[in-house]
Amino acid sequence: MLSKDIIKKIRQIEINSNRLVNQLFAGGYHSVFKGQGIEFYEVREYQPGDDIRTIDWNVTARLGSPYIKKYIEERQRTIILMVDVSSSLDFGSLAKTKNDIATEIAALLAFSAIRNNDLVGLLLFSDRIEKFIPPKKGRKHVLRIIRDILCFKKEGKGTDISQAVKYLSRVMQKKAVLFLISDFLFDNYEKSLNLISRKHDLIPIIIKDRFEKKLPQRVGIVYFEDPETQDILPFDLSDSEVKGRYIKMVEQDIFNRKKYLQSIKADVVELSTDGEYIKPLSLFFRKRERRMQYS
Numbered sequence: 001m002l003s004k005d006i007i008k009k010i011r012q013i014e015i016n017s018n019r020l021v022n023q024l025f026a027g028g029y030h031s032v033f034k035g036q037g038i039e040f041y042e043v044r045e046y047q048p049g050d051d052i053r054t055i056d057w058n059v060t061a062r063l064g065s066p067y068i069k070k071y072i073e074e075r076q077r078t079i080i081l082m083v084d085v086s087s088s089l090d091f092g093s094l095a096k097t098k099n100d101i102a103t104e105i106a107a108l109l110a111f112s113a114i115r116n117n118d119l120v121g122l123l124l125f126s127d128r129i130e131k132f133i134p135p136k137k138g139r140k141h142v143l144r145i146i147r148d149i150l151c152f153k154k155e156g157k158g159t160d161i162s163q164a165v166k167y168l169s170r171v172m173q174k175k176a177v178l179f180l181i182s183d184f185l186f187d188n189y190e191k192s193l194n195l196i197s198r199k200h201d202l203i204p205i206i207i208k209d210r211f212e213k214k215l216p217q218r219v220g221i222v223y224f225e226d227p228e229t230q231d232i233l234p235f236d237l238s239d240s241e242v243k244g245r246y247i248k249m250v251e252q253d254i255f256n257r258k259k260y261l262q263s264i265k266a267d268v269v270e271l272s273t274d275g276e277y278i279k280p281l282s283l284f285f286r287k288r289e290r291r292m293q294y295s
Helices: 004-024 057-063 098-115 139-151 161-171 190-199 240-263 278-293
Strands: 037-045 067-074 078-084 119-125 129-136 177-182 201-208 221-225 232-236 269-272
Touching: 004 098, 004 139, 057 067, 078 098, 078 129, 078 161, 098 119, 098 139, 098 177, 098 201, 119 139, 119 161, 129 139, 129 161, 161 190, 190 201, 190 240, 232 240, 269 278
Parallel strands: 078 119, 078 177, 177 201, 201 269
Antiparallel strands: 037 067, 119 129, 221 232
């Protein structure tokens, strides 16, 4: 039985998502993802210049003149929301945590999918597979996805992207669009993402907090706790050398990740808990639409 607060939150997310879908994706969403293939549409009489490989020999024999099969692109897609629910996403230095942003982004993409008659599924993962909802269509299905993101009780604290990739490789045989929503606070992801990007259209959505990019402007010893391991690390924010090493480490991590994701040709969306996500998402869709026109 859902509490009144959860029902109210689900309803508010639905209202906000539908409003944003109308603003951002009207007329644009459908053109930025390729369909799964082609499907038979009709037969028509052969014309000079047509590919003889498309001749329908059964119809040709029956009617006494050559006819070819005509195909159209199959536009229905399968969208999978891969949502990282490890403990590091519980962090947020302002009003919203990274997990709050991840939930809103997942809802927005899910409502965009069903608006265009696409299938949408959900995979929640930490250092294990927390929950999988097979792709389906319809408003009730999307509301279930939102409910499960809000209400499920996770068992793992860490992050293991390889487990998520192995699981999806087993259950998803057809090509899908994979939105990987995570803060990317995990190591050794290259092999897994390379594997999954060969079969599916991988789109990482990276959510960060401001203090993961730059240490707070305070003086003295501050203790940081790793939410996944519970390790506590002291930082002397009065020490400019400590701050410099931290910034250098963060910049190197950003550079390495960006270089790798470019190498596998993955489109990336970067978001922050201290900023609005409408503009970055809108820019992503516009850029991808332009690129798809020339691909």
